[in-house]
Amino acid sequence: MTPTPGQASDATPDPDALQPLLPADPSALAGYRLLGRLGAGGMGVVYLGRTDTGALAAVKVTHADQADQADFRARFRREVEAARRVVSPWAVPVTGADPDAPEPWMATAFVPGPSLGEAVRAHGPLPERSARILGGAVARALAAVHAAGLVHRDVKPGNVLLAVDGPRLIDFGIARATGETGLTSTDMVVGTPGFLAPEQAEARAADIGPAADVFALGCLLAFAATGRPPFGSGALDALLYRTVHDEPDLAGVPEGLLDLVRQCLAKEPSARPTAEEIAGRLTEDTPGAPADWLPAPVVATIAARSAAMLALPDIDPTAPGTDPAGPAAPAPSRRGFLLLGASAAAVLAAGGGAYALLRQREDTDGKNPAPTTRTTWSIGVLADLSGPAREIGRAQERGARLAVERFNAVHKGKPFTLELKVSDDRGDRAGAFAAARRLTSDPSVLAVLGPTSDDTGIAALPAFEEAGVPLLTTSAGYHLLTLRAGSGPQNTTVLRAIPSHFMAGTFLAWSTTLLPQVRHPGVLQERTDDNYSWQYVSGARYGFRQAGLKPHFRVVPGRATDYRRIIGEMIDAGIDTYIHCGVRSTAVLAARALNELGFTGPRFTGQHVFGPQFLKEAGSAAEGWFVCAPVIDPVQRAADPKQKAADRKLTQDFLDAHRKRYGTTPAFYTGESFDVVNLVTTWLATSAGKGPLTRKGLWQALRTQKYTGAMGGYSFDKDADLAGVGTFLYGVQKGAYKYLGPAPGGPANTKSATSKKS
Template sequence: MSERLLPTDPASIGGHRLLARLGAGGMGVVYLGRTEAGALAAVKVIQAEYAHEPDFRARFRREVETARRVTSPWAVPVTGADPDADEPWLATAFVPGPSLEEAVARHGPLPTRSVRVLGRMLAAALREVHAAGLVHRDVKPANVLLAVDGPRLIDFGIARATDETAITSADMVVGTPGFLSPEQAEARGAEVGPASDIFSLGCLLAYAASGRPPFGTGTVDALLYRTVHDEPDLAGIEAGEDTEGVELLTLLRLCLAKDPADRPTAEQFGTVLLIEDTVPEGEQIDWLPEDVVRVIADRSAEMLALPDIEPTVADADASAEAPDDAEPASPGRRRLLLASGAALLMAGGGAAAWAVLRDDDPPGASAPRARRWAIGLQADLSGPQRTAGKAQEQGARLAIEQFNSRKNKPFELTLKPVDDGGSAGRAPGAAKRLIDDADVLAVLGPTSDDTANAVLSTYDEALLPLLCVSAGGLLLTQQQYRSFVHCRPSDSYLAFPLGVYLMKQEGTRRAGLLQDRTGRTYAQETASITNMMLRRLGRPAYPRVVPADTDDLEPVIADMLRSGIGSFVYAGYAQGAARVAKELVTVGFDGPRITSQAVIDPAFLEQAGDAAEGWMLTSSFIDPSAVPAAEAFTAAFRKRFGAAPGYYAAEAYDAVNLVLQELVKAAKATKGGRPPGRKELVGLLRKSRYKGITKEFSFRPEDGTFAGWGVSLYQVEDGRFRFVGEAPSKV
């Protein structure tokens, strides 16, 4: 899988310690690297002689920009880059599995079900590529890495925007012969669009199912001619009496149509051509053959044997005393702290020593410095989610003010809010301000998934505890972070009570389940978990999926009603739910209608009107005005801010009180009553239990994932969202 570094290879690139070579070509090398936070990355480095060519550097810069525009669970994300360096580099998250090309070459064709699942996930990745206005242009088996939880599409080196002028010449064939479209084979530049990626995906799936490219092998000219003029060779992909086989063959023939207009879009690929049953269900994705899974497991184990990161050299003003729980590093790995002559010993694994130690007193201090410690708040205080952001600020401020009013407090705290405007572009700068403030012990926020995903690794490198009460998407849990504490159930978990609630309704017939692609990953999570729950409870749903921004829902709802459904589950956002609600009223449907948190939005009430009445909704937040345990909080909030608390105010209040609980306990156990450092606080928070006014808090110590229940039910009543209480967790 990897090779040893050569003596001429650099020791590090862009903050990544290089561990091994993953591959090399004529233009550069791909290294396996590790960040100071301990995350593995594939670091692509371009040789200096090519970097001096203006056109080449422009193409590389475009590759970086292009890859950053794609956000999908099934596309490898960019974690860092410097296209302007002497030797430009690009780092992406490392996937330890083999490429599809390697897996098929070593273990043979994949089973039909595996190919179908592969197709759905890669189509989902391409849907995001195309939604970003891009065309990948090199979808091939070597550019798909296999992981237990799904494939990853890589290498956007020749991707370009659909309206962008190509840097390469107009008559140049761009792509990999045997896996490119007829329009690419004939260098019809202006015609190379999203449909070209679908043709390439068809070639890739045919290869996965049969073990050979559909247009054979041979010289480049022969491959290009067959692609344009010959029919694909799909022999060996037998339909027989197997429905899955029939559908796969039909799909491949549509994808491999010579005319781009005859091919399905990435959207249609996942909503029409493959049935919902191919979506992996449950906590473990079971989609690959055992021998491929074994290779992935072996390679993951190899990662554990890789060397650690060299110890970090602390800043001159950092303490020279290591935290109590630090492990001694070997003498050969010590570095001199040149500014002061002191030595700092640090365990490997990527911890940033300065971020942990700068909270400590200077060496020789006999008493804690007079300082006011702080809880940071990163929130959207001026952007699209400012209502939730301001509610969190107010809840956090109330908790800190109440703490400071105590007579026997060990220290005082202040709240330091930073507004990121709900912008993923502004979020890293906001995070840096809080990280650089040595008085900040922990941070509450950010408000949205986009801003959270933009800063999680930043907080991780600084080992500054980050407690999140509102963001809850799938991407937050895809990677293990060292400082993240998730103070709410994830969005996918909110789907669990939907099936439980429907099973409790007496006489309720089969549920209709509508996934609205406008809701992107959120809708897919909700639909998949609900479908899985109902199936396991012995009452399979009737699932349908509609493309993004579908206005006419009458045909799909009519089809669902013809199937005999007696209840309805919607997976998506508020605007789509309003259209569904009005259509259901139009056709006279009065069975249970249920959806999840994203629809608790004034837009749903405004756009649906009376059609919203009776809808049930699950959420991760409560209405404190309707919860007896929150009566004192609600009264104090009204007195302090002159209004009832908004959504997430009570959750923020609880999260800050959770931090205060651990700070006080640790301070009482230390000389001088000072709070713990950031690294120590992360561990304390992840091991903590706290009974708040919104829910009971507990976490998985290894990754900070929320381990409690904390799901609530609302119902639309008299034009408002009425809090019902805790959502059912058992049938």
């Protein structure tokens, strides 16, 4: 199936982000003076326009190459006709259009307010009264849509604008006449996953009617009241699956709205109320005095945007296209001056650091080589040292520090020494970019170990891409760190020294096939960390398919706590093995429930559960679990007679160095971090005499390395992902993890692939 989100071009961006017109843009169109760009995409451009009377409009103009396609022009004409058929004070009206122009265009009234999505992200969920007013107004708009014989099909937070006198429904780009299916492919999902009905998620075109909009309205109300979609977020396939099969997560929906939202979210279209019925149930809540229906912060946002509209430049005294009475140059606007002043102030405030970054960019562009006189270079560590994953982050820092100290001891008296520079991102996505910039703006930093978590990695990645600094991770498995979606740029920044979560899920599934009694595994996906769990489930699904097994899948919200009921239902379905695709806290709940229910089958889980905290929190309920993780216990590896003597010595040397430096046995992830930094320093040592060291070309050089360290061998494929397996199996015995060996590289009854570390 191919999900097709609705066009978002009618949405109103922040006027502060209004972009100037480009030289190729028209200055006027059909009576609208164009003031700037509101947005642009592959389909066309949306301009902010103004009539001679001062009325503002969002003017959408399609690209000429799109207009040359007969089906596109037909869709655009249908959008115009659909929008014109809807008459409601709660729907944004069309103020002009020409679908037959060389570049078809349509203008709608401009609403200088945020979308519901923007408002909730910036200021949090709406109070109950605001949500009720919102629902009533959107229901009235939908009632008008349905009365016109249409189905909107893309009711979502981005398509509802907030104004002082009430909300406005926008974007009829994928609206259809009721019962119309001829222009929709039977296998195409139309709408926005997370805000569409089960019949849309399954592409049942014949069943998509007004009730689908009501389901979306239920999702919209839940989002407005709680700040999150009722079926979670993450991968599109996961959202579609949960929409069809899972119950919505309505925790936090006010009691006064709960029954109505539940009725809207009924799986069967016939069980949902009509938009008109919903409007009738919410009639007591309509906006009174302007703006009294919204929280004060949202009203302030609307006021600020309205003021920005008043500050836009006046219409030229001469009509566009005519010669003014002289060649005087345009005076700079106060707005432009303020923007220029702010930019200059930011650069000056950055001081020497900004200048150093500029020099570093010059040094690495090939035109101005880095100076050869530098005597100190740095390896950076970006890690969670004080947040939720601080145990892993601190282990990573210790491993990196040991590697840097080893380099300086071995290469004493060489042309340069190494320093370790550490930046704590606190496990906070919001501060991860700034934490990364503290390292990437330092011209001495050649490469960075990190991050500790997926979320901080995604947030920090632009800083590394901008500066050209290689980022090597031993714990972040999110696939988009190395794999770009669609036509996105190719990865030239990250080297991932662990499997992606998808591959880890595949290895987890194959690990279960080592046990001959496994015939009907049960896989639980819980959505606390949705990206992680969905990737693990996707990998497990693939692995079990390869093994010829058909699992029983169950999806639950991250806030679910009644694991006795959830797992009881899975046991009743006949599962003989339990696989937990979720985080540690819910694995603890699952472990206790399995014990209470007397389940005696094998229990498996993955990376986010592995660690001493699971053993501590689950207690005796952890006994007998199998856990797959991307790390090896160095003590067990050093004592493993299956390892070569030389490899055991490398591991023992690492153990001795750690005990000498820190007085303890190393925690998990320390050895892998030690190895990965050694991979970098080994290359630096062999390359120092061949020319000046710079960041330029370092990622490509590291990607081709084949390195054997204390914890095994490392090499990377063309996408800079770890080559081989790299996942290891542990069993919980007597309250401790017992290392059982590398996970199989295929189902147990097939030939296994070569593992990363042997």
